[in-house]
Amino acid sequence: MLQIKDLVAGYEMRKKWVAAVDHVSLNVKKDDFLGLAGESGCGKSTLAFSIMGLLKKPGKIKSGSILFKGKDLTKMNNEELRNTRWKDISMVFQSAMNSLNPVMRIGDQIVDSILAHKMVKKEKAYERAKELLKLVNISPDRVNSYPHQLSGGMKQRVMIAMALSLKPSLIIMDEPTTALDVVVQRMIIEEIGEIREKLGFSILFITHDLSLLVEISKKIAIMYAGEIVEIANSQELYSNPLHPYTYGLMSSFPTLVGPLKRSDGIPGRPPDLSQPIEGCRFYDRCSKRMDICRKRHPNLIDMGNNHMVACWLYSGDKNE
Amino acid sequence: MNDFLKLEGVSMHFPIRKFGKRTRYVHAMDDVSFSLKKGEILSLVGESGSGKTTTARVIAKVYTPTSGNVFVNGNLVSKKMHTSKLKEYRQRVQMIFQDPFSSLNPTKRVRSILSRPFVLYKSMSNSKEIRQAERDVLEVVGLTPTDFYLDKFPHELSGGQRQRVGIARAISVEPDLILADEPTSMLDVSIRLSIMNTLLKLKEERNISYLYITHDLAGARYVSDRIIVMYAGMIMEIGPAEELIQHPLHPYTQLLKRAAPSPETGFNKKKLGYVGEVPSLISPPKACRFSPRCPFAMEKCSKEIPPLYEIGDRKVRCFLYEKSNQENVRFDES
Numbered sequence: 001m002l003q004i005k006d007l008v009a010g011y012e013m014r015k016k017w018v019a020a021v022d023h024v025s026l027n028v029k030k031d032d033f034l035g036l037a038g039e040s041g042c043g044k045s046t047l048a049f050s051i052m053g054l055l056k057k058p059g060k061i062k063s064g065s066i067l068f069k070g071k072d073l074t075k076m077n078n079e080e081l082r083n084t085r086w087k088d089i090s091m092v093f094q095s096a097m098n099s100l101n102p103v104m105r106i107g108d109q110i111v112d113s114i115l116a117h118k119m120v121k122k123e124k125a126y127e128r129a130k131e132l133l134k135l136v137n138i139s140p141d142r143v144n145s146y147p148h149q150l151s152g153g154m155k156q157r158v159m160i161a162m163a164l165s166l167k168p169s170l171i172i173m174d175e176p177t178t179a180l181d182v183v184v185q186r187m188i189i190e191e192i193g194e195i196r197e198k199l200g201f202s203i204l205f206i207t208h209d210l211s212l213l214v215e216i217s218k219k220i221a222i223m224y225a226g227e228i229v230e231i232a233n234s235q236e237l238y239s240n241p242l243h244p245y246t247y248g249l250m251s252s253f254p255t256l257v258g259p260l261k262r263s264d265g266i267p268g269r270p271p272d273l274s275q276p277i278e279g280c281r282f283y284d285r286c287s288k289r290m291d292i293c294r295k296r297h298p299n300l301i302d303m304g305n306n307h308m309v310a311c312w313l314y315s316g317d318k319n320e
Numbered sequence: 321m322n323d324f325l326k327l328e329g330v331s332m333h334f335p336i337r338k339f340g341k342r343t344r345y346v347h348a349m350d351d352v353s354f355s356l357k358k359g360e361i362l363s364l365v366g367e368s369g370s371g372k373t374t375t376a377r378v379i380a381k382v383y384t385p386t387s388g389n390v391f392v393n394g395n396l397v398s399k400k401m402h403t404s405k406l407k408e409y410r411q412r413v414q415m416i417f418q419d420p421f422s423s424l425n426p427t428k429r430v431r432s433i434l435s436r437p438f439v440l441y442k443s444m445s446n447s448k449e450i451r452q453a454e455r456d457v458l459e460v461v462g463l464t465p466t467d468f469y470l471d472k473f474p475h476e477l478s479g480g481q482r483q484r485v486g487i488a489r490a491i492s493v494e495p496d497l498i499l500a501d502e503p504t505s506m507l508d509v510s511i512r513l514s515i516m517n518t519l520l521k522l523k524e525e526r527n528i529s530y531l532y533i534t535h536d537l538a539g540a541r542y543v544s545d546r547i548i549v550m551y552a553g554m555i556m557e558i559g560p561a562e563e564l565i566q567h568p569l570h571p572y573t574q575l576l577k578r579a580a581p582s583p584e585t586g587f588n589k590k591k592l593g594y595v596g597e598v599p600s601l602i603s604p605p606k607a608c609r610f611s612p613r614c615p616f617a618m619e620k621c622s623k624e625i626p627p628l629y630e631i632g633d634r635k636v637r638c639f640l641y642e643k644s645n646q647e648n649v650r651f652d653e654s
Contacts, residue, residue: 039508039509137594151598181368182367182535182536182576182580183575183579183595184597186578186580187595190591190592190593210509211581211582212581215581248510249510252510252512252513253512253513253538254538255541255582256537256538256565256577256582257566260542262517263513264513264514265512265513265514266510266511
């Protein structure tokens with residue numbers, strides 16, 4: 001359904017070009033639940049913004065295409081984009097606290113988003129708003145509440161309701177639960193799962209919390225320094241991480257069960273993306289680096305079982 | 321007893337003013353008692369609004385508690401203090417903050433941020449001496465080469481590096497106790513562990529005690545010796561870290577454990593369902609604060625506040641563990 005091909009997007013500074021997303025290809029199929037994980041600054045959000053066509057100056061899509069149901073989103077003009085946005089693809093942003101208008105009742109805000117895209121009567125839109133609130137476990141008489149009267153979890157639910165308002169076929173969720181408590185986070189994620197089963201839409205779920213992602217999503221893509229370094233089904237990725245970076249991420253969250261291991265996480269920090277990098281971007285932090293890694297850039301290769309990884313450890317043609 | 325820090329029935333109520341009158345109170349902390357030994361790491365786990373940060377602030381003397389006493393090293397510290405005494409106290413008890421982006425002065429270089437504690441608390445005036453002391457603390461927290469970092473402004477550093485500067489600032493006065501308020505929650509996953517390891521290393525090398533505040537149960541397990549679970553301003557359970565997490569007694573601790581992401585326990589976990597939200601702390605009823613959300617709630621739970629029952633070296637605030645009930649309680653792990 002969504003096909004991202006060789007996308008290069010980034011930020012144009014005075015003379016520098018920061019490639020936040022560098023030659024990324026990604027597919028989201030119908031009814032897919034794709035997780036995208038990586039550290040801050042790895043380009044996750046830039047990717048999400050480019051899909052939505054929200055990348056503002058100095059941000060820019062340099063090349064590549066984003067095909068949604070056969071149409072290229074990067075080539076659309078504003079009018080066409082506005083027709084697609086929210087109706088077909090909607091987005092839940094990182095901090096719900098800042099995304100809602102504090103001086104507007106939440107009902108009005110949901111109605112606003114419906115009326116902006118659809119020709120319906122106001123009363124009907126209100127009805128739909130109430131329906132949506134019910135769907136996300138908020139009592140419908142809350143339509144007249146202001147955002148400050150709601151808890152953080154409820155605000156996030158309102159955001160999800162808003163994203164659902166026009167029955168889109170793809171929802172991009174950019175760290176929707178990071179600012180929430182564990183219990184609330186768990187509840188909201190379960191709700192998202194239930195609603196998805198009920199209504200049937202695809203989700204692109206962006207987060208830095210791999211432990212959460214492994215549990216909830218079907219497929220996971222790991223992003224590092226603007227590139228996708230590994231894609232696999234979540235169970236496969238969890239039990240058999242191939243890329244040293246994925247492995248590092250896996251061992252850098254402490255566990256609740258099993259023996260306590262002291263580990264050090266991943267030493268170092270991501271590379272500066274405004275400088276051209278030859279070879280593997282993870283080279284400086286990698287524990288298994290080889291000579292070839294510094295010289296040549298590894299490409300994603302298929303390891304079978306829908307498992308793709310970009311690392312020289314797994315390429316046969318090392319001596320080529 | 322070698323309790324370094326001791327809280328006895330500490331309550332903190334914040335007034336809500338209506339037309340200048342104090343009509344109602346937010347019960348941010350109610351009857352909180354615990355103790356902390358020298359060289360121990362005690363975690364305070366709970367959701368937002370559970371009173372974790374208030375507890376740390378009461379100990380740091382940012383707030384004066386409504387009732388109850390705080391003892392540090394046997395001395396009562398929760399009363400008003402003379403300025404000179406207060407300065408001495410602040411030297412012994414330091415804080416590390418959650419947000420490394422706003423806890424460092426953005427207009428000052430690391431050098432000048434780190435020099436303040438030496439000037440204020442150690443009365444150093446020789447700039448060479450100060451520079452050497454700064455290098456030493458940066459070395460301890462792993463920011464090397466030190467001269468490179470001394471000349472940086474906070475905005476030139478990554479989150480993890482800033483948090484290390486925060487830790488360096490806290491340890492520069494050689495405190496006995498550090499109150500760490502969610503020091504890793506704003507950092508990237510890949511560097512959280514190394515910050516935790518730095519804290520552990522300091523504990524081992526310098527015998528510093530920590531009150532480690534977090535909402536992450538797994539992180540608490542990683543660093544701490546004992547864990548306190550707080551809910552809506554009250555302590556719900558205290559116990560040794562490993563035991564508390566493997567066999568949580570209080571229904572709330574059980575809920576927390578189930579909600580925490582843990583792919584190890586299998587992919588087809590039992591669903592949590594809708595479990596309600598944290599109650600309002602404005603004039604709360606005389607009842608177990610968890611009872612509206614508790615799957616095991618009994619009639620008694622909505623009528624009185626359960627005391628902390630002692631079970632071995634653990635304490636739990638739940639009527640399920642009342643003496644008369646204790647034999648027939650079989651804890652089932654869901």
